[in-house]
Amino acid sequence: MSSREQILKRLRERSDGPLTAPVSDFAVVTGRGWDSAERLARFERLIGSVHGEVVHAPQARWIEALSEVLVAKGVRRLALGREHPVPAEARQALADSDIELVDVDRDIEAWQREQFESVDAGLTSTRGGIAETGSLWLWPTADEPRLISLVPPIHIAVLDAESIEDTFFDVVERHGWAQGMPTNALLVSGPSKTADIEQTLAYGVHGPKALVVILRHTAEVPA
Amino acid sequence: MSAAVQTFTPKAFHRQAHDALGNPQIRDNFRRAMDGLMSKRRDVFSDWDLETLRELGANIRLRALAKLPDLLEQLEANCQANGIRVHWAADGDEACRIIRDICESHDARAVIKGKSMVSEEMHLNDHLEQAGIEALESDLGEYLVQLNQQTPSHIIMPAIHLNTDEISEIMHTKTGTERTRDVDYMTAAARQQLRERFMAADVGVSGVNFAVAETGTLCLVENEGNGRMTTTVPPVHIAVTGIEKVVEQLRDVPPLYALLTRSATGQHVTTYFNMISGPRKADEHDGPREVHLVLVDNGRSSIYQDDELLDTLRCIRCGACMNHCPVYTRVGGHTYGTTYPGPIGSILMPHMLGLEETKDLPTASSLCGACGEVCPVKIPIPDLLVRLRKESVGEGRGNVPGAGVKRSGKEVAAWKSFQWLATHPAAWRRSTALAGKLQALMPSSIGPWTDHRTAPKPAKASLHALVKRHRRGEGEA
Numbered sequence: 001m002s003s004r005e006q007i008l009k010r011l012r013e014r015s016d017g018p019l020t021a022p023v024s025d026f027a028v029v030t031g032r033g034w035d036s037a038e039r040l041a042r043f044e045r046l047i048g049s050v051h052g053e054v055v056h057a058p059q060a061r062w063i064e065a066l067s068e069v070l071v072a073k074g075v076r077r078l079a080l081g082r083e084h085p086v087p088a089e090a091r092q093a094l095a096d097s098d099i100e101l102v103d104v105d106r107d108i109e110a111w112q113r114e115q116f117e118s119v120d121a122g123l124t125s126t127r128g129g130i131a132e133t134g135s136l137w138l139w140p141t142a143d144e145p146r147l148i149s150l151v152p153p154i155h156i157a158v159l160d161a162e163s164i165e166d167t168f169f170d171v172v173e174r175h176g177w178a179q180g181m182p183t184n185a186l187l188v189s190g191p192s193k194t195a196d197i198e199q200t201l202a203y204g205v206h207g208p209k210a211l212v213v214i215l216r217h218t219a220e221v222p223a
Numbered sequence: 224m225s226a227a228v229q230t231f232t233p234k235a236f237h238r239q240a241h242d243a244l245g246n247p248q249i250r251d252n253f254r255r256a257m258d259g260l261m262s263k264r265r266d267v268f269s270d271w272d273l274e275t276l277r278e279l280g281a282n283i284r285l286r287a288l289a290k291l292p293d294l295l296e297q298l299e300a301n302c303q304a305n306g307i308r309v310h311w312a313a314d315g316d317e318a319c320r321i322i323r324d325i326c327e328s329h330d331a332r333a334v335i336k337g338k339s340m341v342s343e344e345m346h347l348n349d350h351l352e353q354a355g356i357e358a359l360e361s362d363l364g365e366y367l368v369q370l371n372q373q374t375p376s377h378i379i380m381p382a383i384h385l386n387t388d389e390i391s392e393i394m395h396t397k398t399g400t401e402r403t404r405d406v407d408y409m410t411a412a413a414r415q416q417l418r419e420r421f422m423a424a425d426v427g428v429s430g431v432n433f434a435v436a437e438t439g440t441l442c443l444v445e446n447e448g449n450g451r452m453t454t455t456v457p458p459v460h461i462a463v464t465g466i467e468k469v470v471e472q473l474r475d476v477p478p479l480y481a482l483l484t485r486s487a488t489g490q491h492v493t494t495y496f497n498m499i500s501g502p503r504k505a506d507e508h509d510g511p512r513e514v515h516l517v518l519v520d521n522g523r524s525s526i527y528q529d530d531e532l533l534d535t536l537r538c539i540r541c542g543a544c545m546n547h548c549p550v551y552t553r554v555g556g557h558t559y560g561t562t563y564p565g566p567i568g569s570i571l572m573p574h575m576l577g578l579e580e581t582k583d584l585p586t587a588s589s590l591c592g593a594c595g596e597v598c599p600v601k602i603p604i605p606d607l608l609v610r611l612r613k614e615s616v617g618e619g620r621g622n623v624p625g626a627g628v629k630r631s632g633k634e635v636a637a638w639k640s641f642q643w644l645a646t647h648p649a650a651w652r653r654s655t656a657l658a659g660k661l662q663a664l665m666p667s668s669i670g671p672w673t674d675h676r677t678a679p680k681p682a683k684a685s686l687h688a689l690v691k692r693h694r695r696g697e698g699e700a
Binding site for chain 2: 002003004006007008010011012014015016018019020021022023024025026027028029046049050104105106107108112113116132133134135141142145146147150167168169172173177178181182183184185186187188189190191192193194195196197198199200202204205206207208
């Protein structure tokens with residue numbers, strides 16, 4: 001008998017008999033009922049508490065905010081996608097700037113060392129945010145692959161204020177995650193960190209040292 | 224300063240505990256760390272209905288266990304449909320062989336590892352090393368512990384036993400960095416060292432926090448990003464997990480994740496929650512070309528047989544039980560001599576190693592109950608410790624390997640005699656009266672009891688006799 005059959009047989013022929021599965025009540029992880037102002041405030045407070053930097057911008061002028069961030073952080077080489085409106089608009093706006101745009105629609109094998117050693121920042125879109133934990137959710141694609149939010153020292157993520165929801169459970173349920181998961185789904189809450197050296201917090205141990213969220217507003221930008 | 228390589232075994236628990244208690248460095252490192260973790264956990268749950276959330280966590284885990292064989296098959300089918308290859312291992316050795324075979328089929332010489340307690344449990348690194356494959360830990364704490372040729376002393380914070388100066392010395396000796404107290408410098412140095420290794424690795428090996436049957440998804444919880452690196456950069460990813468880590472549905476994940484990070488380190492969320500549902504697709508540009516999942520039994524299906532012991536398998540490996548354990552805090556993780564230390568280790572390791580090896584572990588508790596109170600999935604750890612104590616003296620159901628190892632004929636006879644005496648009043652009165660008369664013959668040294676206490680002396684007259692006399696008005700009570 002294979003190990004597989006042996007394990008399943010032992011589990012099925014349980015000596016104390018079959019078990020009864022209880023029904024779960026998920027009320028405690030949903031139904032927060034926050035209004036949009038409270039949701040936004042929570043998101044900003046929580047992601048700030050884990051060292052995420054939030055830059056507010058009106059929807060129409062988010063590129064200006066991006067340019068300011070790039071200058072402030074001294075970014076010379078920016079990795080970004082091509083097709084999603086976020087990288088597409090950024091490419092258009094930055095085409096004549098002195099910032100070098102690094103294409104990511106290439107198999108990583110062809111440019112691994114370049115990505116690890118000479119890219120200053122990765123720009124990505126996000127699918128949404130989670131107010132309760134100050135998290136971004138990303139489903140990397142062929143256009144915006146997995147590693148550009150991880151390998152460069154700075155991750156710049158663009159988030160629309162109205163795409164922030166209350167809890168992780170709400171996101172999983174409302175967007176029907178169970179009906180079709182991507183190769184990789186991610187929650188990102190702040191830059192990479194460790195406290196493995198005597199509980200002293202240090203950022204950028206393996207991934208980005210900084211996470212900048214450009215938070216786009218269609219309504220009025222909060223003061 | 225970095226301690227010489229020392230081997231710890233559960234059999235030598237008492238000696239190791241004695242040594243640890245006499246080591247002010249260990250006492251200090253653990254005390255400070257555990258105090259911090261306890262207060263952070265308390266704060267992060269302050270605005271939650273914690274009892275309801277724990278109830279849900281326990282309920283989700285119980286539901287998964289109730290359907291375990293079906294869910295494992297469903298997980299396998301959905302993983303395969305997603306392109307993940309699934310392997311089953313009856314024990315740690317078989318799991319090691321499976322992983323070695325995958326490595327060898329790719330001519331792999333360098334393996335980079337994300338944190339995985341199951342891989343520690345099966346001594347994967349040693350096994351791969353013997354096959355000429357280098358396995359390098361990439362979680363900073365694990366990396367430091369590996370550089371120092373040690374094992375983790377905590378399941379979440381592997382290097383918690385080391386302080387900054389010790390770590391500086393280890394990094395200086397092993398990697399040539401400057402001696403410093405600058406944590407940012409040391410972290411940056413490790414980042415540089417490990418980035419080279421990520422790029423050069425042939426295979427990435429990780430653990431799994433939750434495996435979702437419904438979608439064939441492997442969830443990994445982490446702060447550093449080394450888990451994402453391990454599972455994305457090398458061309459092959461092998462995830463290894465215990466068979467109990469499966470959950471039924473994707474919606475079961477958010478409550479368990481909420482409980483895990485808050486219970487473990489008092490964080491409201493970790494930096495990354497990484498959900499993997501397959502290898503790189505044809506049009507994608509990064510991620511591994513091959514993903515394997517190794518499901519490891521290693522004693523778990525035995526635990527599964529018994530209604531009471533089953534609760535052990537609800538564990539989500541947060542470490543809150545050790546953070547709150549007065550014994551763990553004083554003796555540290557290595558003292559237990561097992562992969563999983565602290566209360567969870569004391570109820571889990573006897574099943575993996577047998578009670579012959581681990582008979583002292585269930586007694587490494589004052590049964591204060593803190594572990595059970597903080598457990599996010601409500602495992603009645605104190606009850607299970609008592610159950611294993613009973614098993615070790617042969618008074619349980621015998622469902623644990625090595626049951627009865629501590630059974631002593633003398634002890635059984637002593638309790639039998641006591642039982643008889645205590646249920647026969649005339650004989651009881653005669654023997655207590657006799658004990659009072661022979662008071663002077665009581666030895667002053669009676670084994671371990673008198674190491675730190677004076678020997679008890681039977682009173683001249685028993686309390687019973689004194690009360691009786693008092694009631695009759697004869698003298699003082």
